[in-house]
Amino acid sequence: MSARRFSDPALDERALDDATADESTAVRTTADDRRPAAPEASGGEQGEQPTPFTWGGFLGGVAVVLALGIGVRVLTENVPVWTRGTPFGPLAATIEFPIYAILLGLVGNVVVSASGLRDRLASGFRTEFFIKTGLVLLGASINVAVIVRAAGPAVAQAVLLISAVFLFTWWVAGKLGVEERLRALLSTAVSICGVSAAIAAAGAVKAKKEDLAYTASLVIIFALPSIFLLPWLAGVLGLSPAVTGAWIGGNIDTTAAVTAAGTLAGEQPLQIASIVKVTQNALLGVAAIALTLYFTYKVDRTEGAARPSAGVLWQRFPKFVLGFLAASIVATIFSSVVPAASAKPAIGVANDLRTWFLILAFVSIGLEFKASSLKRFGWRPIATFGAATVANLVFGLILALLLFSSFTF
Template sequence: MINNKQVLSEDWTVVFLGFLLIITALLGILIPTPSFAWESQIDLVEKVFSSNNLLKLAQVFAFTYVIAIFAARLLGKSIKATAQGFPIVFVLTSFALILAGNAFLKNWNIEAVIFSLTIGLLLSNFFTLPGWVTESLSTELFVKIGLILLGTSVIFGDILKAGSLGLIQALVVVVSVWYFAFWVSKKLGVDEEFAIMISSAVSICGVSAAIATAGAIKGDSKKLSYVISVVLITAIPMIIFLPFIANALGLSQAVTGAWLGGTIDTTGAVIASGTMVGEEALKISTIVKFSQNVLLGFAAFAISIYWTVTNNQSATAKEAKPTVSVIWERFPKFVLGFIAASLLFSFVVSSETIDTVKGGFKSLQGLWFALAFTSIGLETKFSDLFSKEGKKPLYAFLIAQLFNVFVTLAVAYVLFN
């Protein structure tokens, strides 16, 4: 199939399209936010499948469809394949979002990306997909657009609101756990790319950190799927058992909240677990988790620099050190877009405007991530996802998470007792 001439690199395309979405919303053209939440069959029919909600979903589809085709044009990919394949990916992803919107599943913090990945895997492993479907998949593009939108929610002012204790704990835990996880991964023979993703997921904020790190180092999507699957699976028992352990140890709500916020890898799981303990625990766990979340941009930037330099040196071992121009050429530009979006919403956009657009951005960000994981599933075999890399990454993750549990408990006890 004949493709167009590439106009922009993928990273610059992502920055351009991400800010096109942001500017569109700031100009008052708000993106509809369809509801996927339901508890009973009646809710499913009257809320999710209501004519008004389906109209919103159709509007979101039209919006993302145009972006996907525009991206194909800029990247020199087949517009015909994208025009045919994207609607299928969107429908499958919408089905995943509806499944994840069930109240029972939300209580267990089973996120939409797991359903997206599972649906894609089932189709790719049990059916033969047409070539135009696989040709239309743009996993990295979808992930990176979602990350640009994620930058709009990282507000620097919130770091100060989080409080000094929460920020101190976040810094201590993130740095110590990241380096320990990386060290353990390397000791177990896990490759560096996998090790960096595992370290970020355990130490910072789970799914978002794994996705951001994979984007920063241009990581293998199969390894990213592996890490996220482990993050979400281990979060479930932690939601249930950590509050009971805290109660058995006689910890105060403040210490318990700080422990939960620094240990559990996803924000939704932290909120669910904190709610089981009490109001004060919920408040402090949210503050600590958010303090870790706001470090994501700094971490992605630092990891990008590290990977750009070391990856270049390994590729050209004869060179003493890469030049500035080489570093710039290899540096993932979407990270700059993420930081620019954060700075824009931290210091330029008014709080009133942020309140108006943040719901739409959060919904759209989640949609792009889900589209990416549907795409990953559609191009992945079960053997690639779970068997190829063996059990070493799983062992590395679990050991690092156990270290995280003890270190965070100690720091939380010192700071919040």
């Protein structure tokens, strides 16, 4: 059970608090700092002074994150066991670690805020570092050879579906007046691979952490019902195993939820669903590059300003994406030259480490959350995500029928 549950590449890049800085100014990232940067006491809002950095506060913050992370792992592994045979048991078996992580992070947030320690400990809530490291490790689970072998219908579906859903979501968000950076996160998340894609988009467009946390919450809220809904609908519609798998893999936004839904649908649908989802995950880098170009040369370029240089573009590009791609290539080569009996445990270790880093990232999101930051989010982003999800289901089913109806195992 834990292997399936902890396969989800999910959540948050510590938002770039200098999101409103002029494009000619170098973007400060965690990797560039000689010591951990002290987050602003306001959580990134303008007009408030940053909390002075202290090593004691930093280490204390990291200790809080680690303690809550261990609690998340305990709950994820044991709640389904503890509730087995109860009315809550079936639901508990579907709850994934991001939910526990964010909830415990929020509880920890209340405790440290009530004690007056939140601002002092905030420098240890290293969301950006945890999530970037987790995503680089995610690359180790994506074998390029698998994508190449499924290059036909899987790649065609991924490209067509991502393009159609992204453009549809972008259009709806624009019509509803959703802010540009949140618009980019919503469009990328619903069209590619959920939270991981939103993270890449957040780095490319310099989104605030509130935007990313909000988008991640929408992804989880919409993904959980899909685990049960899509396999049931596939049965009602009489879809073949290949079409069922392609529909599940192309529409559910998180890898763990895809795995869960594919398992419910059967072994053959699970195989196709995994290949389609892996293909979508591999397009993370393409999305990040495209968004970096768009926001650098259009959205953030002030009128009359000089054309941004290649150096500015490089500063804004989320470099962890390169690590993600490099890890995928290395893992592919490793798996091809090392016997499976030795390769699988090694990849498993990388996947487990990835899970830990993502848990710590999600806990940090909860710890950094401020309710006041959600005031500017109204019904429009929810309406956008809901409309895009419906469009994704329709487009995905059409493409799955066109590309996988003749597929045989």
